[in-house]
Amino acid sequence: MVKVIDLPDRELLYGHKACPGCAAGTIARLILKVTGERTFLAYPASCLSTVTSIYPQMAFAVPSFTAPFPATGAVLSGMAAAVKAKRMQDVTVLGMAGDGGTADIGLQALSGAVERGDKIFYVCYDNEAYMNTGVQRSSLTPFGATTTTSPAGKRGVKKNMFEILIAHRIPYCATASIAHTADFLAKVEKARNTDGPSFLHVLAPCPTGWGFPSDQTMAIGRLAVETGLWFLAEYEGGRVKMNLAPKNFKPVQEYLGLQKRFKHLGAAEWALIEGQRDREWADMRRKWGF
């Protein structure tokens, strides 16, 4: 298993222009430390493209390109086919897309690539809104969060990408958090070693879009898991394993209260969110037996 101490010093993402405290930048940087120099990378029009690849300043040190917004899954399929055609060995075909590029406009192409069984590693860094265009709601924005297009707070719940991918009977998929780094890196390693498609859904706290100080990214990421509003699980060999199942959750307001996007919520909404959380966990325990 990959250990933090063994990660190479060499940076394959360096000199990008992301906001201070951006989890997406750290996620991309750490993933590349695991997948290494023999990585072909595609990322759609997103925060990640905007902060890394505006000509002539290129921040990725692996062969990479900006994919069309809806097409990350499909370009990865083309690259995987090229790897076969060129008979390349020991390479990773990696995609990194945000929540909008994955769960909304890119869902069809992702579904197609996974159904075909193409050997690709797809990462969704989930900052829970269209951050690159200025914080608009996506289908992965959680209940109650304000965005510029849900100013009164989003109605409706966050789409469950983990279960959507399980429904494809994908060889490997997992959820992760940047704040649980060892778990995250272990999943990156498993995903890249999977013979077939793999998917990793990483929660990526966003100081700018969520409204918290830029030195609190890790603390917020940890609280998301400790309050039970995010979960760490993996699906492998047809079974789900819950990597962390807290016996007692912290009160949701400890997470919600630190972020401007939830500041309009009060005790009634916290209770509502806790109720949703408890039903989700009861459902997961029943289905996956942990």
Place this chain on the structure above:
Amino acid sequence: MSNEAWEGRRAFISANDAVSYAVRLCRPEVIAAYPITPQTSVVEKLSEFIAGGGMDCQFINVESEHSAMAAVMGAAMMGCRTFTASSSQGLMYMCEMLHYVSGSRFPVVMMNANRTLAAPWNIYGDHRDSLAMRDAGWLQVYVENAQEALDTVLQAYRVAEDAAVRTPAMVCLDGFVLTHTYEIVNIPGQREVDAFLPPYAPGENVLDLANPRSLCISVAPEWQTEFRCQQQAAMEAAKGAIARADGDFAAAFGRRWGGMVEEYRCEDADYVLLGMGSVMGTTRLVVDKLRAEGLKAGLMKIRFFRPFPREEIAALGRRVKGIGVIDRDVSFGNAGALYTEAKAALYSAGGASPHTVNFIAGLSGRDITKEHIETMYRKVMNAAAGGAEREIQFAGLRWEEW
């Protein structure tokens, strides 16, 4: 099926099959496609070739046309020769991707089975689909028959992959009238094709582990104009590459299609019809009939719509009295696309311009008959003689006498 069974033979096949054999002979490494009538038999045939072991190629069954073009772009980026095919609504769905591929300079070759656009929904042929993609930055070539379809695919790879061009190419075939019509076709031998079309050399425009680069990047206003200027220069360079490919092809295979345009009986013509695709075959017969009557008729087949044959049309304009343009499309609120551009080319001819009439015809698979075409010539003659003719006319309209 081993190549020997059909290589270098004459075969009775559809133009879709002719395209499939041509693609096979070009040795693409990755094909991604999504089915749509009347393109389907091309991708079926190619799937069959690959499944039968006769073609060493990765075939990706994508879930949409957008993904088809995205997948071939991913493969082209890795240095592969690629192919896809579509039509009509599918081409519309690819639209975003067409711009991505041309802007990042990957020489993808695709076939478009020309079919009209909904609504009203219809699966039959006209040029409204590909002409709507006029500004997508692709080379566009229209063919007249199955042999030309096969030969043009071979030439399209040569031109698209030319180091001075590096621009994708769309080979356009009239839906059904070409795609599903059987003709005698000469299928070249693999060795001859290999000599004509060397393996794809992507130069620096490739994802390379030994020399990592970011491709298809974002470009700010300070640089974007220079990128666009290079695309325009590549299109102009394509004109020379098209002529060279036509010449080399003639030397290798003994057939010549004319490059940018083909003129038929234009040497001393006074009245010329311009058009694209299969209608030019019928027009030849009408030219012969009118010539037999002593009328100086001719035709100019526009093969490449992009790059546009400005110089050829301007030169024609300097020596004829009347020009009619057949458009299997209409840009609502103006005129046919070919007419608009041909007229602009005539403006730069210098001196007096000939009289021009635009005939909107053959929409959604409506037949363009010899009688229609003869009427077009007579209308052009009438206009050239100073008679009253509406500039833009729908040929064979139900509520008009034609």
